[in-house]
Amino acid sequence: MEPAVLQASDWGFIFANWQTIALGVVVTVLLTATSLTLGFALGFPSGAIEVYGEGWLAEAVSTAGVLLRGTPIVVLIVLFYFALPIPQLGSLPVVGVKVDAFVAATLALGLRSAAYQAQVFRGSIQSIGEGQLEAARSVGMTKLQAIQHVVFPQAVRRSLPGFQNEFTIVLKDTSVAFAIGLAELLTRAERLYLQPGRDTAVIEVIIAISAIYFVLTFTTNRTLDYIYSRYAIPGGNS
């Protein structure tokens, strides 16, 4: 077989199947968004608990983090899908992925992301001087108010560079959801060249989806860069 790179007919095949790929992109983007949101919602409080908390709660958060960071993501996804009693809820409209698989993948990617985001936030929170919290408390704010209004806005700003990494990792790791039959971008693309007689299109398909992952990563990181500078504290260096 001659090296089948960049055959016009294979590119034509990809374009003919653009809908399949587009649906894959939608699933990948959706899964990335739900996972990162869950990761943020749990990651920030966990980071704060690791800094300010004490007793069993801080202990539990820190142990959960170690377990989640130490387990391969494939194992987490398969485990959550088969071990958690997630009810079968039919399929998502349009993209046609099973809701229970999507939920399991979101939980696995989201909880693991929370464990990493907690580390990012913990570092940012610790980098904010104790004096900020004390000043807030000295006007009569509760510890929770002080964290919400003084620590959180500053810590989130300082976390953005770390969050960019985390976004890229989660985006790429959504591909692991193939393990529970969730057809995101990579899975759908692979199905294309696995069709009889289409093995000549392997490289073209891989190039095409690599380009899509690159565009997703690039535009999001640029957007985050913009947000970072847009919300930078005037005159500050963070």
Add this chain to the structure above:
Amino acid sequence: MSLLRVDSVDKSYGDEPVLHDVSFGMDRQQVEVIVGPSGSGKSTLLRCVNRLTEIDSGEIYLDDEEIHGVDENELRRRVGMVFQDFNLFAHLTARGNITLGLREVLGLSKAEADAKADDYLDRVGLADQADSYPAELSGGQQQRVGIARALAMDPELILFDEPTSALDPELIGEVLTVMKDLAEEGMTMLCVTHEMGFARSAADTITFLDDGEIVERGPPEQLFENPEHERTGTFLGELTGLHQ
């Protein structure tokens, strides 16, 4: 009736004693200056009064109410604090630094809080810097915002912990001027400071703290001209020499 009464307070960090049997009282509208060598427990004493630090034994009364029976947030609303390092909220403008407490603690509306903040910024001479962020202000300006932030909460007492120690010499004056104005307006102030000019002119009482104990306490003339203890004279003499 005294506004603040500190009664036989002891405080240790681990097994290192920091305050020992400290007692004194302050009336309303009084200015009390605390001096003492570094590490003598001055900051700790102030922090015990607004419970950023908890005492081991003794009692502290504000308005004849023991402060450990008062909600700590309510106590801190009533006792303002100005820090050596300013501790302005770095992500908020000068105005925002003041309105945060007004809105979250006192529950003022945005319009009320903004108006009040601008009023207090005006009082410390910073009406034109309301929209500046801390990093855009000089140290002296930051500290004046810090004072306005404390004042705006309508405290009964303000604690100052070396408010000018972190400032370049040429910026100290503007902060001391604000503090003197406050003293004249009748604000009750408990100040740790080594600015002897301020102590002489504004203080009703000076307390010399050494090694966690009050060595001597009295009106400025007495401590400067006629100290009972040699240590007091030596320490104040060194300070005065240093700062003139």
